[in-house]
Amino acid sequence: xxxxxxxxxxxxxxxxxxxxxxxxxxxxxxxxxxxxxxxxxxxxxxxxxxxxxxxxxxxxxxxxxxxxxxxxxxxxxxxxxxxxxxxxxxxxxxxxxxxxxxxxxxxxxxxxxxxxxxxxxxxxxxxxxxxxxxxxxxxxxxxxxxxxxxxxxxxxxxxxxxxxxxxxxxxxxxxxxxxxxxxxxxxxxxxxxxxxxxxxxxxxxxxxxxxxxxxxxxxxxxxxxxxxxxxxxxxxxxxxxx
Amino acid sequence: xxxxxxxxxxxxxxxxxxxxxxxxxxxxxxxxxxxxxxxxxxxxxxxxxxxxxxxxxxxxxxxxxxxxxxxxxxxxxxxxxxxxxxxxxxxxxxxxxxxxxxxxxxxxxxxxxxxxxxxxxxxxxxxxxxxxxxxxxxxxxxxxxxxxxxxxxxxxxxxxxxxxxxxxxxxxxxxxxxxxxxxxxxxxxxxxxxxxxxxxxxxxxxxxxxxxxxxxxxxxxxxxxxxxxxxxxxxxxxxxxxxxxxxxxxxxxxxxxxxxxxxxxxxxxxxxxxxxxxxxxxxxxxxxxxxxxxxxxxxxxxxxxxxxxxxxxxxxxxxxxxxxxxxxxxxxxxxxxxxxxxxxxxxxxxxxxxxxxxxxxxxxxxxxxxxxxxxxxxxxxxxxxxxxxxxxxxxxxxxxxxxxxxxxxxxxxxxxxxxxxxxxxxxxxxxxxxxxxxxxxxxxxxxxxxxxxxxxxxxxxxxxxxxxxxxxxxxxxxxxxxxxxxxxxxxxxxxxxxxxxxxxxxxxxxxxxxxxxxxxxxxxxxxxxxxxxxxxxxxxxxxxxxxxxxx
Numbered sequence: 001x002x003x004x005x006x007x008x009x010x011x012x013x014x015x016x017x018x019x020x021x022x023x024x025x026x027x028x029x030x031x032x033x034x035x036x037x038x039x040x041x042x043x044x045x046x047x048x049x050x051x052x053x054x055x056x057x058x059x060x061x062x063x064x065x066x067x068x069x070x071x072x073x074x075x076x077x078x079x080x081x082x083x084x085x086x087x088x089x090x091x092x093x094x095x096x097x098x099x100x101x102x103x104x105x106x107x108x109x110x111x112x113x114x115x116x117x118x119x120x121x122x123x124x125x126x127x128x129x130x131x132x133x134x135x136x137x138x139x140x141x142x143x144x145x146x147x148x149x150x151x152x153x154x155x156x157x158x159x160x161x162x163x164x165x166x167x168x169x170x171x172x173x174x175x176x177x178x179x180x181x182x183x184x185x186x187x188x189x190x191x192x193x194x195x196x197x198x199x200x201x202x203x204x205x206x207x208x209x210x211x212x213x214x215x216x217x218x219x220x221x222x223x224x225x226x227x228x229x230x231x232x233x234x235x236x237x238x239x240x241x242x
Numbered sequence: 243x244x245x246x247x248x249x250x251x252x253x254x255x256x257x258x259x260x261x262x263x264x265x266x267x268x269x270x271x272x273x274x275x276x277x278x279x280x281x282x283x284x285x286x287x288x289x290x291x292x293x294x295x296x297x298x299x300x301x302x303x304x305x306x307x308x309x310x311x312x313x314x315x316x317x318x319x320x321x322x323x324x325x326x327x328x329x330x331x332x333x334x335x336x337x338x339x340x341x342x343x344x345x346x347x348x349x350x351x352x353x354x355x356x357x358x359x360x361x362x363x364x365x366x367x368x369x370x371x372x373x374x375x376x377x378x379x380x381x382x383x384x385x386x387x388x389x390x391x392x393x394x395x396x397x398x399x400x401x402x403x404x405x406x407x408x409x410x411x412x413x414x415x416x417x418x419x420x421x422x423x424x425x426x427x428x429x430x431x432x433x434x435x436x437x438x439x440x441x442x443x444x445x446x447x448x449x450x451x452x453x454x455x456x457x458x459x460x461x462x463x464x465x466x467x468x469x470x471x472x473x474x475x476x477x478x479x480x481x482x483x484x485x486x487x488x489x490x491x492x493x494x495x496x497x498x499x500x501x502x503x504x505x506x507x508x509x510x511x512x513x514x515x516x517x518x519x520x521x522x523x524x525x526x527x528x529x530x531x532x533x534x535x536x537x538x539x540x541x542x543x544x545x546x547x548x549x550x551x552x553x554x555x556x557x558x559x560x561x562x563x564x565x566x567x568x569x570x571x572x573x574x575x576x577x578x579x580x581x582x583x584x585x586x587x588x589x590x591x592x593x594x595x596x597x598x599x600x601x602x603x604x605x606x607x608x609x610x611x612x613x614x615x616x617x618x619x620x621x622x623x624x625x626x627x628x629x630x631x632x633x634x635x636x637x638x639x640x641x642x643x644x645x646x647x648x649x650x651x652x653x654x655x656x657x658x659x660x661x662x663x664x665x666x667x668x669x670x671x672x673x674x675x676x677x678x679x680x681x682x683x684x685x686x687x688x689x690x691x692x693x694x695x696x697x698x699x700x701x702x703x704x705x706x707x708x709x710x711x712x713x714x715x716x717x718x719x720x721x722x723x724x725x726x727x728x729x730x731x732x733x734x735x736x737x738x739x740x741x742x743x744x745x746x747x748x749x750x751x752x753x754x755x756x757x758x759x760x761x762x763x764x765x766x767x768x769x770x771x772x773x774x775x776x777x778x779x780x781x782x783x784x785x786x787x788x789x790x791x792x793x
Binding site for chain 2: 042043044077078079080081083096098105108109112113114115116118147148149209210212213
């Protein structure tokens with residue numbers, strides 16, 4: 001048995017389909033040509049953004065991941081995510097940020113993602129009282145569906161719309177304190193506190209990671225390689241700058 | 243054969259089907275009711291799931307490399323994300339979002355024409371045979387590839403035994419592959435669960451269903467006892483569900499689907515376990531339906547082993563060929579031998595042979611439908627000479643790295659699969675075979691990956707002489723690729739499988755893809771292709787037989 005010309009189809013007679021069929025497209029998607037560069041990170045964190053419909057979760061994510069903003073409202077279908085790699089605490093951290101639909105209709109889907117999330121951004125709209133009142137419920141959802149140590153940042157979005165504000169910063173801070181969350185006011189539109197929110201959440205997750213490793217094996221404390229965040233400063237100015 | 247070996251030291255071997263034990267979601271989650279979604283919504287979500295799966299697959303690659311290179315356990319835990327899996331696992335025993343949603347979306351999809359699957363994704367492994375796969379894909383089809391034709395009376399297929407592992411609608415993470423990728427010999431370590439209740443056992447008879455076409459032959463029989471399996475986490479629970487699901491019909495493939503068993507060795511393991519004990523079997527033949535019912539009632543309780551039974555109808559006194567399954571049954575059961583083998587299905591999806599029984603059906607008293615005990619016997623290895631009468635597929639593979647022919651040619655790596663011919667095929671019915679060969683390079687199971695030869699009509703020794711060329715490969719892709727070559731009989735409106743093989747480097751990597759490298763539990767693994775002696779350099783080519791290679 002001897003190979004014939006490798007470049008030509010040695011098929012005899014009629015056949016079905018072309019002899020050569022490119023695998024290129026499939027290869028691209030399956031094997032990921034960019035894999036090596038894509039995999040150039042230390043940690044992968046999964047973050048979930050939740051909150052009422054139209055509070056600006058998707059805009060917030062787009063601002064952070066793509067630095068883009070569009071005022072048009074397009075309701076998220078179920079779930080979506082974006083990926084962003086950041087450099088933080090001398091580590092490259094790849095974030096998979098899940099954006100959820102706020103609509104009740106998709107609740108079965110979105111809650112399924114709670115348990116895979118290391119941290120949460122719980123968002124309300126400072127111009128929408130109802131969305132603020134729902135924070136307590138969202139918080140309960142997190143406690144129900146997530147892991148024990150879920151880290152949550154409460155974010156009051158749309159702080160650029162000061163004229164229409166119905167939820168004061170103070171109210172937001174108090175509620176956050178009550179729930180044990182850290183608090184930011186932010187604006188996806190004006191790019192206020194967006195990056196800070198995510199970075200703070202990443203820091204908190206890093207802390208939790210270190211804690212869990214310490215708890216799991218106290219013996220390794222000395223050799224621990226996880227990020228040491230003990231000298232982490234307190235969160236910077238958290239309120240909306242405007 | 244290949245003028246250029248892909249790389250010195252590469253070895254083709256069968257792929258273990260487990261994924262790295264990382265964040266593997268346990269089973270037993272109720273699926274979501276997503277029936278409210280519109281088609282467009284479903285599509286949108288499916289696209290997100292696809293992107294997520296891709297991302298995860300890549301991350302698994304990264305984690306694999308980490309596991310090889312990082313020795314500090316704490317550091318490894320943080321880098322891989324295992325720390326989170328650990329803390330999460332304290333609270334949740336459910337699959338991750340995408341897997342659950344994916345399973346749930348699939349669940350709502352209309353199924354194939356062969357009936358409806360029942361049960362939930364959380365069904366136990368043993369109970370898995372009651373689930374979708376039996377109906378979702380006609381057993382003749384390789385479940386991890388699109389099966390566009392559903393032969394109404396497939397003669398050869400996989401057995402339910404393997405189907406529980408091949409649930410196409412359950413995301414890979416949910417397949418019941420246990421966490422410990424431990425030594426196969428220890429697979430039974432988790433199996434304190436009793437192998438099911440008697441009732442559960444009795445709901446899992448198997449039957450041989452010959453085609454209803456007069457004069458057609460039954461090819462082979464199959465039998466599976468969905469006794470407990472080492473891979474079920476909550477054995478008791480799973481079995482309870484199996485029992486609750488009730489009637490045999492829930493467990494059985496639809497009668498028109500004859501379940502032929504491909505017999506199998508797990509060769510390396512053969513003889514590792516001392517054969518002892520017996521098996522209680524009841525046989526009943528229904529002449530009207532031309533069905534042989536094999537009820538496996540009881541298997542001894544092996545310490546540490548999770549037994550499963552598989553049966554095949556062999557030709558008279560012919561040892562069952564591991565590659566193959568189906569023997570044309572020209573007459574009736576007279577002169578046939580029922581081979582029933584008992585296997586331990588271990589945590590890696592491998593099968594350990596626990597013993598077998600051969601029952602000469604010619605001498606069987608068919609008035610006796612009571613259960614009888616048979617002592618298990620050791621199996622004598624099949625010598626290649628016994629296989630002389632079986633069909634052969636003659637093929638060769640080579641990989642041409644990009645640029646290896648000079649002048650930048652070929653521009654990308656190419657995998658060539660030369661399907662030369664097949665010999666000594668046995669017809670499914672009387673007469674001859676209109677055979678063709680089709681090929682996929684998994685994990686791409688899309689139609690774009692499918693290539694076929696022409697149909698060679700009315701020949702038991704069809705000459706194809708066809709080279710399938712797949713380009714766009716890098717050498718590293720090969721580690722995750724698996725060439726699947728299957729032989730089919732073309733009929734007017736359908737195609738019927740004659741057999742097939744899978745060839746891969748067998749790292750098992752890339753198994754994040756649905757159905758990829760799932761251990762075909764009944765099939766031989768990691769063994770040279772018997773009956774394929776014409777393949778050059780067969781020493782480097784081992785593979786698992788997929789369906790059945792025709793004798």
